[in-house]
Each structure stands twice: as C-alpha cells, then as structure tokens.
Amino acid sequence: xxxxxxxxxxxxxxxxxxxxxxxxxxxxxxxxxxxxxxxxxxxxxxxxxxxxxxxxxxxxxxxxxxxxxxxxxxxxxxxxxxxxxxxxxxxxxxxxxxxxxxxxxxxxxxxxxxxxxxxxxxxxxxxxxxxxxxxxxxxxxxxxxxxxxxxxxxxxxxxxxxxxxxxxxxxxxxxxxxxxxxxxxxxxxxxxxxxxxxxxxxxx
Amino acid sequence: xxxxxxxxxxxxxxxxxxxxxxxxxxxxxxxxxxxxxxxxxxxxxxxxxxxxxxxxxxxxxxxxxxxxxxxxxxxxxxxxxxxxxxxxxxxxxxxxxxxxxxxxxxxxxxxxxxxxxxxxxxxxxxxxxxxxxxxxxxxxxxxxxxxxxxxxxxxxxxxxxxxxxxxxxxxxxxxxxxxxxxxxxxxxxxxxxxxxxxxxxxxx
Numbered sequence: 001x002x003x004x005x006x007x008x009x010x011x012x013x014x015x016x017x018x019x020x021x022x023x024x025x026x027x028x029x030x031x032x033x034x035x036x037x038x039x040x041x042x043x044x045x046x047x048x049x050x051x052x053x054x055x056x057x058x059x060x061x062x063x064x065x066x067x068x069x070x071x072x073x074x075x076x077x078x079x080x081x082x083x084x085x086x087x088x089x090x091x092x093x094x095x096x097x098x099x100x101x102x103x104x105x106x107x108x109x110x111x112x113x114x115x116x117x118x119x120x121x122x123x124x125x126x127x128x129x130x131x132x133x134x135x136x137x138x139x140x141x142x143x144x145x146x147x148x149x150x151x152x153x154x155x156x157x158x159x160x161x162x163x164x165x166x167x168x169x170x171x172x173x174x175x176x177x178x179x180x181x182x183x184x185x186x187x188x189x190x191x192x193x194x195x196x197x198x199x200x201x202x203x204x
Numbered sequence: 205x206x207x208x209x210x211x212x213x214x215x216x217x218x219x220x221x222x223x224x225x226x227x228x229x230x231x232x233x234x235x236x237x238x239x240x241x242x243x244x245x246x247x248x249x250x251x252x253x254x255x256x257x258x259x260x261x262x263x264x265x266x267x268x269x270x271x272x273x274x275x276x277x278x279x280x281x282x283x284x285x286x287x288x289x290x291x292x293x294x295x296x297x298x299x300x301x302x303x304x305x306x307x308x309x310x311x312x313x314x315x316x317x318x319x320x321x322x323x324x325x326x327x328x329x330x331x332x333x334x335x336x337x338x339x340x341x342x343x344x345x346x347x348x349x350x351x352x353x354x355x356x357x358x359x360x361x362x363x364x365x366x367x368x369x370x371x372x373x374x375x376x377x378x379x380x381x382x383x384x385x386x387x388x389x390x391x392x393x394x395x396x397x398x399x400x401x402x403x404x405x406x407x408x
Contacts, residue, residue, distance in 0.1 A: 002299075003296060004267060004268060004269040005269070006258055006269060007254060007267065009246070010247075010251065010253070010254045013246060013247040013250050013251075017235055018231060024223075026293070027222060027223070028222070032251060032254050033254060033258055039217070039220060040251055040254075041255075042213070044248045044249070045248070046210065046214040047251070048248045049210040049213070050210050050211055050233065050236050050237060050244075051239070051245075053208075054210055063207065063237070065208040088234070092206065
C-alpha cells in the first residue's frame with residue numbers, strides 16, 4: 001500500500017522544488033493535510049498568480065508585475081549609476097541594505113560554456129543597449145566571485161571597451177568579522193592583491 | 205523595494221510549511237517562476253486536491269480517498285492482528301517493508317499533557333471500540349519510544365486491562381549496524397533490560 005494518488009501527486013510536485021528530496025516532499029505534502037482550508041487555497045492561488053502575473057521589467061529585466069519594475073519606475077534615483085547583477089534576488093539584497101540608489105540590470109545567469117550558457121543566453125545585449133542609450137557614468141559589476149562571474153565581468157567590460165564609461169567591480173576580500181585563518185586561499189590572494197593604501201598622508 | 209506582492213504572498217505560503225524558513229521560502233518561491241506552466245498548474249491543483257479529496261478511513265483513521273482505506277478494504281489480511289501507530293506515515297513505512305499483514309489503527313497523536321493533548325484528543329476511543337467489537341487476538345503498539353509514546357502505550361493497555369487480548373509493544377534497543385559506543389544511555393538501558401535469552405537450550 002502506498003499513499004492515495006492525490007498525496008503521491010503532491011509529493012511529486014514538492015520533489016520538483018530545488019533542494020527538496022523524497023523524505024522532505026513527503027513531510028511537506030502531509031503537512032498540507034493538516035493546514036486550514038483557506039491557507040491551502042491561498043497557497044494554491046499564489047502559485048498560479050506568480051506564474052501568471054510575474055513578468056520581467058522591460059528596462060532592467062528585474063521581476064515585476066508591470067511593464068516596468070518599481071525601481072525603474074522611480075525617477076528619483078541616481079541615473080548615472082547602473083549595477084549589474086546575476087539574479088533578481090541580488091536586487092532585493094542591495095535594496096534591503098539601502099546601500100545603493102542607482103538602477104540595476106539583471107543578467108539572469110552568468111556565462112558558463114561548460115553548462116552551455118553563452119553570452120547570447122543571458123541579458124547582455126539589452127545591457128549594452130541600455131548603457132549606450134542612457135547617460136550612464138559608472139557601470140558597477142556585482143557578480144559572483146566565481147570563474148563564471150569573472151568571465152562575464154570580463155566579457156561585458158570588453159564589449160564596452162570603446163565607450164568612456166567607468167566600469168567597476170565590487171571588492172572581493174576577507175569578510176568583515178571573519179578570521180583570516182579560516183578564509184580560503186583564493187580569497188586571501190585577492191584580498192592581498194586588492195590591498196588598500198591607508199598610510200597617513202593618503203588618509204589626510 | 206521588496207518583491208512584487210504576488211511573490212511575497214507565495215513566500216509567506218512556503219514559510220507556513222514545517223522546517224521552511226525565510227531564506228528557503230524565498231528560494232522556493234523564486235524557483236516557481238522558472239518552472240513550466242503545466243508543472244505549476246499541477247502543483248496548484250494537487251494542493252487543492254489533497255485538501256478536498258483526502259479524508260480519514262472510517263475504520264482505522266488512515267489517510268484515504270474513500271470511506272475505507274486500501275488496507276481496510278483488503279479482506280485477505282490477518283484480522284487477528286491490529287497494529288497501533290501514531291501517524292499515517294508509519295502505516296506507509298510498515299507497508300513498504302512488507303513486514304506486517306494485519307490491520308492498523310492510526311491514533312494521530314500521542315498523549316502529551318504538557319502540550320495539552322489528552323486521551324480524548326487522539327483516536328483512542330475508536331481504537332477501544334474497534335478492539336472490543338472485532339475478534340482481535342493481538343494488539344501491537346508501535347509508538348515512539350518517548351515519554352508521550354510510553355504514556356500512550358500504558359494508557360491503552362490499562363483501558364484493555366479486563367479484556368483477554370494480548371498486548372505487545374515493538375522492541376526498543378540497539379539499532380542493527382549501530383556502534384554500542386554511540387548509542388544513548390536510555391537506549392542502552394532499555395537494550396539491557398529487554399535482553400533476550402539465546403542460551404543453547406532456549407534456542408533448540
């Protein structure tokens with residue numbers, strides 16, 4: 001005897017989610033049975049809503065319910081700064097911290113030939129178009145410090161070689177609060193390479 | 205800026221599932237966006253189906269789509285054995301292993317005064333009725349080896365004090381393959397207490 005087919009179907013659905021295995025899917029599916037009717041109805045509706053209502057911002061490719069996302073709609077931000085991120089999640093991360101007031105561009109992936117992801121598979125074309133059409137002074141690349149991230153950063157900066165735009169990359173180094181002993185060698189190497197001058201005459 | 209409200213709603217729904225925190229809920233909600241339309245439709249439908257179609261078996265309280273569950277419908281099983289479990293999950297566990305051919309009774313909880321769960325809150329009454337009305341020879345208590353499990357086992361056996369039914373409890377001891385060094389003291393104590401006689405004259 002197995003579970004009734006409606007439960008088996010739901011277990012299969014949960015298993016399709018990232019990081020959810022057989023056992024967890026079973027636990028989650030069974031927990032639904034004990035939930036209130038209206039909570040489950042809302043859950044069921046929310047799933048459909050996300051799929052039908054969420055689209056990509058025409059300007060920056062961020063997640064949005066309208067043609068333009070909330071950030072692109074906001075005309076009070078600094079138009080001269082454009083921050084390039086890999087994932088819409090990173091936009092939210094920056095916004096939560098309230099540390100950046102420019103605009104964003106979401107690539108939705110990183111160049112990775114080994115996974116068959118080429119430059120044309122991610123939103124680089126629209127980025128270059130956006131940069132060339134708008135009066136952007138600084139393009140900040142905030143991509144993962146991985147081979148894919150570095151490749152993508154390099155590719156973008158090459159494409160903008162002939163423009164006068166300033167291209168920067170967020171700093172990689174020892175995380176604040178981390179013990180140097182426990183930091184991996186590549187991070188330590190980068191931290192040494194990107195060392196900053198803090199001599200008194202520089203600071204004054 | 206936060207996520208669009210449809211995404212926030214879905215994140216909140218995922219957070220209601222057991223063991224799913226803020227970060228995981230966010231990851232799961234975002235993964236839905238990338239899923240195929242029909243997979244999400246099926247997911248949405250499955251959630252509703254589980255809530256509307258799944259009920260409890262009238263006889264044993266197991267999960268079922270009909271009045272009687274698949275096991276209670278099966279007349280070929282051993283009617284003299286009744287195995288008492290806490291959760292419908294345990295029925296599936298026993299059935300997968302194919303080690304028991306009697307019937308089950310699902311309590312759906314264990315007596316736990318500290319959590320406000322009294323005997324009348326779990327399906328003990330229907331169990332006692334079932335046992336008294338049917339010709340059951342052995343009642344096997346397969347409950348958790350916790351204080352709640354032991355309390356519930358004791359409570360059930362007291363209620364059946366005057367019946368001639370044989371009441372057994374599944375064995376607790378060292379798991380097969382486990383190293384005695386790593387077993388907790390209570391398990392070791394139980395394993396010692398419930399030691400079996402394997403002297404040659406007993407075995408022959």
